[in-house]
Amino acid sequence: MRISTYALILLVGLLSGCSGNGVQYARIANETMTTTGSVFIGRESAWVGNAISVEVQLNGRPVAILAQGQAVSSMAQTGENVVTIIPTGPARLVYDPQEIQFEASGNSNNYVLIRVDHVVPGFGGEISVVETESKVFATAVGG
Numbered sequence: 001m002r003i004s005t006y007a008l009i010l011l012v013g014l015l016s017g018c019s020g021n022g023v024q025y026a027r028i029a030n031e032t033m034t035t036t037g038s039v040f041i042g043r044e045s046a047w048v049g050n051a052i053s054v055e056v057q058l059n060g061r062p063v064a065i066l067a068q069g070q071a072v073s074s075m076a077q078t079g080e081n082v083v084t085i086i087p088t089g090p091a092r093l094v095y096d097p098q099e100i101q102f103e104a105s106g107n108s109n110n111y112v113l114i115r116v117d118h119v120v121p122g123f124g125g126e127i128s129v130v131e132t133e134s135k136v137f138a139t140a141v142g143g
Contacts, residue, residue, distance in 0.1 A: 042070065054086060059082055112131055114127065
């Protein structure tokens with residue numbers, strides 16, 4: 001009885017981290033083609049890692065909390081920018097924060113993709129953050 005109670009508590013804790021305040025890629029797809037000077041940050045849409053949400057910061061400023069398949073856009077500053085990804089909830093015990101630096105100009109957009117490699121808690125895990133191109137971003141996030 002005691003083991004099943006702990007298992008239930010762990011399951012509820014993991015599932016509580018699965019909501020975010022980003023949007024599905026389809027809602028910002030048009031924006032990726034009609035704006036310039038923006039950074040688009042998205043969580044890869046995959047069947048693994050779906051119970052994990054991550055906080056996204058741009059240049060130290062919180063932007064959104066993203067669940068799987070969600071994306072967000074923000075204006076990038078001209079020059080060097082830093083996107084920081086911080087796991088939320090119980091995922092902080094398994095995953096380390098990550099960051100990526102990129103150069104932005106007002107003439108183009110940048111695309112940052114977040115991938116969460118699913119693991120069994122206690123056996124490691126990794127969040128990878130890469131700068132990519134618009135087509136790869138759209139495919140990975142669910143466009």
